[in-house]
Structure formats: C-alpha cells, structure tokens
Amino acid sequence: MSTNIFEDNTAQSEAFHSNLSSRHRSGRIWHFVFQASTLIGIIALTVLLLNVLDSTFGYIAVEDEINPADLAINGIPIEQLHQIDLVWILEQNVSKGLFRRLESEMPWEERTREEIYDLVVARVVNPTVVDTWSLRESIFNRNQVFQEAAEKYPGARVEFKSWLSSAFLATPQSPEPERAGVRTAILGSLWTIAITIVFAFPLGVGAAIYLEEYATDTPINRLIQTNINNLAGVPSIIYGILGLAIFVRALEKFTSGAVFGLVDPTTANGRTIISAGMTLGLLILPLIIINAQEAIKAVPNSLRQASFGMGATRWQTVWHHVLPNAVSGILTGTILAVSRAIGETAPLVVVGASTFITFDPDGPFSKFTTLPIQIYQWTARPQDEFRNIAAAAILVLLALLLSMNATAILLRNRYSTKF
Amino acid sequence: MAKKDIELAIEARNLSIYYGDFRAVTEVNLKVVQNKITAIIGPSGCGKSTMLRAFNRMNELVPTAWAEGEVLYHGKNIYDPDVDPVEVRRRVGMVFQKPNPFPKSIYDNVAWGARVNGYKGNMDDLVEQSLKGAAIWDEVKDKLDQNGLSLSGGQQQRLCIARTIAIKPDIILMDEPCSALDPIATLHIEELMRELSEDYTIIIVTHNMQQAARVSDYTAFFNLGEGRTGILDEFGETDKIFTNPDHQTTEDYITGRFG
Ligand SMILES: Nc1ncnc2c1ncn2[C@@H]1O[C@H](COP(=O)(O)OP(=O)(O)OP(=O)(O)O)[C@@H](O)[C@H]1O
Ligand SMILES: [Mg+2]
Numbered sequence: 001m002s003t004n005i006f007e008d009n010t011a012q013s014e015a016f017h018s019n020l021s022s023r024h025r026s027g028r029i030w031h032f033v034f035q036a037s038t039l040i041g042i043i044a045l046t047v048l049l050l051n052v053l054d055s056t057f058g059y060i061a062v063e064d065e066i067n068p069a070d071l072a073i074n075g076i077p078i079e080q081l082h083q084i085d086l087v088w089i090l091e092q093n094v095s096k097g098l099f100r101r102l103e104s105e106m107p108w109e110e111r112t113r114e115e116i117y118d119l120v121v122a123r124v125v126n127p128t129v130v131d132t133w134s135l136r137e138s139i140f141n142r143n144q145v146f147q148e149a150a151e152k153y154p155g156a157r158v159e160f161k162s163w164l165s166s167a168f169l170a171t172p173q174s175p176e177p178e179r180a181g182v183r184t185a186i187l188g189s190l191w192t193i194a195i196t197i198v199f200a201f202p203l204g205v206g207a208a209i210y211l212e213e214y215a216t217d218t219p220i221n222r223l224i225q226t227n228i229n230n231l232a233g234v235p236s237i238i239y240g241i242l243g244l245a246i247f248v249r250a251l252e253k254f255t256s257g258a259v260f261g262l263v264d265p266t267t268a269n270g271r272t273i274i275s276a277g278m279t280l281g282l283l284i285l286p287l288i289i290i291n292a293q294e295a296i297k298a299v300p301n302s303l304r305q306a307s308f309g310m311g312a313t314r315w316q317t318v319w320h321h322v323l324p325n326a327v328s329g330i331l332t333g334t335i336l337a338v339s340r341a342i343g344e345t346a347p348l349v350v351v352g353a354s355t356f357i358t359f360d361p362d363g364p365f366s367k368f369t370t371l372p373i374q375i376y377q378w379t380a381r382p383q384d385e386f387r388n389i390a391a392a393a394i395l396v397l398l399a400l401l402l403s404m405n406a407t408a409i410l411l412r413n414r415y416s417t418k419f
Numbered sequence: 420m421a422k423k424d425i426e427l428a429i430e431a432r433n434l435s436i437y438y439g440d441f442r443a444v445t446e447v448n449l450k451v452v453q454n455k456i457t458a459i460i461g462p463s464g465c466g467k468s469t470m471l472r473a474f475n476r477m478n479e480l481v482p483t484a485w486a487e488g489e490v491l492y493h494g495k496n497i498y499d500p501d502v503d504p505v506e507v508r509r510r511v512g513m514v515f516q517k518p519n520p521f522p523k524s525i526y527d528n529v530a531w532g533a534r535v536n537g538y539k540g541n542m543d544d545l546v547e548q549s550l551k552g553a554a555i556w557d558e559v560k561d562k563l564d565q566n567g568l569s570l571s572g573g574q575q576q577r578l579c580i581a582r583t584i585a586i587k588p589d590i591i592l593m594d595e596p597c598s599a600l601d602p603i604a605t606l607h608i609e610e611l612m613r614e615l616s617e618d619y620t621i622i623i624v625t626h627n628m629q630q631a632a633r634v635s636d637y638t639a640f641f642n643l644g645e646g647r648t649g650i651l652d653e654f655g656e657t658d659k660i661f662t663n664p665d666h667q668t669t670e671d672y673i674t675g676r677f678g
Contacts, residue, residue, distance in 0.1 A: 216482055217482060300519075302515065302517060302519040303519065303521065303522075304480070305477065305480065305515060305519070306515065306519045306520075306521065306579070307521075308477065308480060308508060309475070309477060309508060309512065309513040309515070309583075310508070310509075310512070310531070310532035310535070310536075310582065310583070310586055311505050311506070311508040311509030311512075311532065311535070311536050311586055312505070312532070312535050313505050313535075316535050320531065320535070321521065325522065
C-alpha cells in the first residue's frame with residue numbers, strides 16, 4: 001500500500017491512493033504475464049534446437065566387414081600402401097562386375113591414391129553403423145554407452161560422430177544413411193526459392209502499389225482486397241493442388257521446358273523446379289501483397305502531398321517517395337513470406353517433388369527435391385540413422401534460412417531511408 | 420473589390436467544392452491580384468484549406484472531393500478536362516501547414532522538384548538561388564548534404580518554401596505556414612513573404628489576425644453559412660477589412676467576438 005506522503009487527507013486523495021496501488025498491482029501482473037510468455041517462447045525454441053542437436057551428434061558403434069588390419073600386405077597397413085596395391089586389394093575383394101564398372105567409370109591410372117583408398121574403405125572394409133546414441137547419452141552416460149556397445153557388439157568400435165559434415169553437404173542422396181547427403185536438396189531448395197522470389201516479389205509489390213496508390217474505393221476493389229486477405233489463410237496443400245492443375249498439367253509444355261527445346265518432348269513432364277517455385281510463389285503472393293500494402297500505408301501522407309504539390313506525377317511520387325520509404329517494411333514482409341516458402345513440404349509433394357534423385361538440378365526445368373522434402377522422407381524411415389541425418393538436414397535448413405534472412409536484413413538496412 | 424485595371428493572377432468563379440454529398444464551400448467568387456498577398460481568414464472548418472487547395476487541384480487527392488464552377492488562370496479554367504493537374508501544380512506551388520521536407524538531403528529537397536519537372540539548367544545555381552530566395556542559404560550552405568529533417572521547424576518551413584520557388588511557380592499557396600513556428604521564425608517567414616511578393620502571387624490561410632493585417636494586401640473573410648457550408652463573407656483590401664469592414668460578422672470575427 002502506498003501512503004499519502006503529501007498529507008492532504010481529502011476524500012478525493014484517499015480514493016486516489018487506494019486506487020493507485022491497485023493500478024500499480026495490475027501493472028506488475030501484466031508485466032509478469034508478458035515476461036512469462038516471452039520466456040515460454042524462448043524455452044520452446046531452445047528445446048527444439050536441443051532436440052535437433054541431440055540427434056545430430058553422438059556416439060556410434062561401427063562394425064567392419066573385414067578388419068583393415070587383415071588387408072595389410074607384408075605388414076604394411078592399408079593407410080600406407082601404394083595405389084597399385086590398393087587396386088589389387090579391390091580386385092581380390094569385390095565382385096568382378098563391380099570392379100569392371102568402377103574401372104569403366106574412370107580408369108585406375110587416372111584416379112588419385114586417396115580416391116582409391118576411399119573406395120577400399122567403402123567397398124572392402126565396408127563399415128556399417130550398428131547402433132547410435134544420442135548426444136545426451138554420449139555426454140552424460142558415456143561409460144554406459146561403451147559398456148552397452150561392448151556387450152552387444154563385441155567386434156564393433158565406438159566412435160563419436162557428427163552426422164553434419166562437409167561430406168554430408170557435398171554428397172547427393174543415397175539409400176544408405178551413412179553415405180547420404182543433402183547436396184541435391186540444398187541446390188533444389190535454392191533454385192526453387194530463387195524462382196519463388198523472382199515470381200512473387202515483383203507481382204506482390206506491384207499489386208500492393210496498385211491497390212494502395214491507384215485503386216479507388218469501388219466495390220470491385222474491395223472484393224479483391226477481401227479475397228487477398230482470405231487467400232493468405234488458405235491451407236498450403238490447396239496451393240499444391242492448384243499448382244498441379246495449372247503449372248504441372250495445363251502449362252506442361254512450358255514448365256517442362258519442351259517449348260524451349262530443352263528436353264525430349266516424349267519424356268518431358270511438368271514436375272520441375274519452375275512448377276514448384278511458381279506454386280510456392282502463389283502461396284506467398286497474398287502475404288507479400290498484404291505486408292507491402294501495410295508498409296506503403298505507413299508512409300506519411302504529408303510526403304505524398306508534398307510531392308504532388310511540386311508537380312510530380314503519381315508514378316514519380318510512388319517511385320521517388322513512397323517506395324524508398326516503404327522498402328524496409330516491404331523487405332521485412334518478404335523475408336517472413338519467403339521463410340515460410342522455404343519450409344513448405346505439402347504443396348511440393350503434390351506438385352511432384354522427386355522422392356529419390358542423385359543428380360544436381362541444373363536449371364528451372366530440372367526434376368527436384370528440397371530440404372524439407374528430404375527431411376520429411378528421412379524421418380519416415382524406420383532405421384535410426386535416418387533420424388540422425390534428418391536432424392543434420394534440419395540444421396542445414398535452419399542455417400540456410402538464417403543466412404537468407406541475414407542477407408535480406410542487410411539489404412533492408414542498406415536501402416531504407418530514415419525519418 | 421479589386422480595381423479593373425489590376426492584373427489578376429487567378430480567379431474563382433461560382434466555385435463550389437464538395438466532399439461526397441457535403442458541400443464544403445459554396446459559390447465563391449474571388450479575384451486574386453498578381454504580385455500581391457491575399458489572406459484567407461475565417462473560423463475553423465469554414466473551408467479555407469479546401470478553398471486554397473482548389474487553386475492547384477490538390478483537393479483531387481481526396482477521392483470523394485469534386486468541384487463545380489471555374490477557376491480561371493490566364494483565362495483558362497483549370498478544371499477543364501484538357502488541363503493536366505500536374506501542370507497546374509507546377510505553376511501554382513504549395514507550402515503546407517506542417518513543414519514536410521522530403522527525407523532527403525537539403526540539396527535534393529530543393530533540386531528534386533525542378534528535376535522531375537524537367538529543369539535542364541545548372542542545378543547548383545538553382546539550389547543556391549532558391550535557398551537564398553527563401554532566406555535560409557546562410558544557415559544551410561555548409562551542410563547541403565544533411566538530411567532536411569535535421570533542421571529546426573522554422574528552417575524546415577523555409578526549406579519547403581525554397582523547394583517551392585525552385586520550380587518557379589507563378590502563385591504560391593500557403594496553408595497556415597507559421598502555425599507550427601515560434602514568433603521569431605514566424606517573423607522570418609513574414610518578411611520572406613513580403614520579399615517573395617515582388618516576384619510571386621501569394622495566397623495565405625492564417626488564423627492569426629495580426630499576421631493577416633501585417634503581411635497581406637487583400638483579405639478574404641470566409642464564414643460558415645447554412646448547413647455548415649463555407650461562404651465568402653467579405654473580400655477587399657486588407658486596410659479596409661481591418662479598419663472599416665462592410666459586414667458586422669467580419670468585424671465581430673476580427674475583433675475576436677466569435678470564431
Ligand atoms: N478529406 C475530407 N473529407 C471530407 N470532408 C472534409 C475533408 N477535408 C475537409 N472536410 C470538411 O470540409 C470542411 C472544411 O474543411 P477545411 O479543412 O477546408 O476547413 P478550414 O477552414 O481549413 O479549417 P481549419 O481552420 O480548422 O483548418 C469541414 O467541414 C471539414 O470537415
Ligand atoms: Mg485548414
């Protein structure tokens with residue numbers, strides 16, 4: 001309770017004081033509520049991140065098909081053997097067909113010693129992960145992990161593994177989790193997002209400029225506005241169905257690249273990067289329009305009046321005053337929208353993302369897969385190791401998202417004018 | 420009323436201005452004399468700003484606004500369909516109540532209007548002349564690349580005047596240009612208006628009776644008529660309006676008995 005320090009005990013000041021402490025109290029309660037909600041948000045994010053990290057790193061038990069020591073020739077371990085000896089080991093231990101295929105891919109003389117050594121390890125030693133442990137277990141129950149491994153897999157070695165590695169980034173998809181990577185998916189995501197931005201950003205900003213600066217308040221324009229607001233809430237799978245109907249089917253000649261003579265018309269189909277990018281573009285178009293409209297609305301009207309008052313045309317006013325002052329808000333909205341597009345899975349599944357491709361996309365008319373699709377497919381697999389690489393891929397996706405957002409924020413700070 | 424042989428800069432004939440169904444100003448006939456300062460005074464909401472904006476078609480920025488009657492400029496009705504409002508606004512410049520420089524450098528504030536209007540001459544000279552014309556050159560000549568918003572309110576308003584004269588208009592409209600300024604800055608602007616009236620025709624809306632009496636040559640007193648519509652109650656030379664008005668309402672307003 002606060003006391004009346006001014007000692008003017010009139011009825012009015014009594015009422016004021018009893019009221020004052022309750023006002024402060026409710027202020028404190030709300031302050032606490034806001035702090036708590038922020039805290040809950042931060043905790044949720046931390047748990048999410050820890051959960052991903054938990055699967056990305058940890059001990060694994062590896063069993064070799066052939067002990068590398070047994071491959072030593074005259075006591076020289078394979079690490080130090082000459083390239084010719086390594087080829088000989090390969091010839092002795094793999095099937096004739098595989099040996100010939102490897103040779104026809106690239107003759108032995110043209111391969112480096114390191115490449116052949118890697119082949120020996122992969123094909124002859126053939127290490128397989130027999131068990132994995134989470135990061136938590138690996139740190140807090142280290143002894144138990146080793147004990148368990150020794151009991152269950154007497155012939156296995158236990159090593160600490162980071163599933164996220166440069167090899168993971170650089171290798172394409174593979175049916176074996178130890179050899180699988182996200183290269184194809186990263187490139188697919190980058191291509192798709194590039195198409196999405198190129199398609200949705202100019203269209204969205206253009207529509208926002210039209211609606212804010214040119215359109216008059218007619219029933220038709222109001223209807224359009226209402227529609228755009230509602231489209232922002234349509235489930236993404238609906239956009240997938242739309243994309244399938246329009247881009248994959250109706251515009252197949254264009255989206256498959258057949259009209260440009262890029263592919264063989266008999267095998268061409270519209271399940272390409274450009275279909276995916278435009279589908280995601282449609283998905284985020286309403287978001288970009290609404291955000292850009294808000295940014296344009298926030299430009300003070302006095303600025304437009306000043307510009308018109310100087311004898312500027314509407315376009316000069318928009319280009320020289322409205323857009324420069326709205327650009328920071330427009331880019332913020334675009335960042336949010338594009339972040340959403342990067343993480344989308346459902347519409348791309350409908351549009352026809354490939355479930356398994358190992359070659360890099362080389363343009364808008366390639367087949368594609370994206371990081372979220374890859375993650376989704378891996379998490380659906382029964383083997384434990386797929387969960388590990390899915391977690392690693394999630395980290396890659398987060399890193400991609402963060403670096404794209406950082407770029408956009410840099411751009412925004414560079415081009416925004418300050419009042 | 421203005422004498423016959425006096426040259427007119429712009430003239431409103433039977434001008435009524437509407438916002439949707441609401442008639443804000445009714446059948447105004449007002450002659451603005453060349454190279455003189457005309458003050459528009461009157462109670463709040465009687466349509467002074469609306470009337471002022473009618474002279475350069477700025478009312479059109481309000482989607483519901485429309486006009487009836489004529490505004491003659493060089494004998495041409497600026498509301499004729501073949502007249503481009505962009506051209507009107509270049510010839511009839513405007514200074515607003517709240518200083519609104521662009522968030523650009525001082526130099527660009529002045530140069531921008533001239534540039535978009537296709538000015539081809541030496542821009543540095545134009546900027547210097549305009550800033551001198553607005554009596555702000557000495558204060559800003561060392562910081563032309565600073566943001567216009569970094570200036571004080573009074574300086575910002577003079578910058579806005581400089582940017583208006585840079586497009587070389589015939590007429591300058593000023594809507595309560597000193598209402599956001601302190602008395603010293605106000606005096607600066609008033610002196611400036613006297614100087615500018617040698618080259619320009621100025622129409623100023625003001626709530627300050629002394630200001631109207633001090634700077635203007637002619638005064639138009641607007642009042643609220645039936646249905647809260649604005650009407651031109653009395654118009655004449657400032658001396659006459661302030662010393663010996665024809666209408667009782669004018670005298671009441673000027674002496675502060677209402678409004
Ligand atoms: N954009 C608008 N839309 C609708 N009505 C308007 C608009 N602007 C002004 N009005 C109306 O027109 C009338 C005249 O307004 P105006 O701003 O011209 O008055 P004013 O004489 O300048 O008043 P003040 O001295 O307070 O600035 C008022 O009744 C006002 O409500
Ligand atoms: Mg006004």
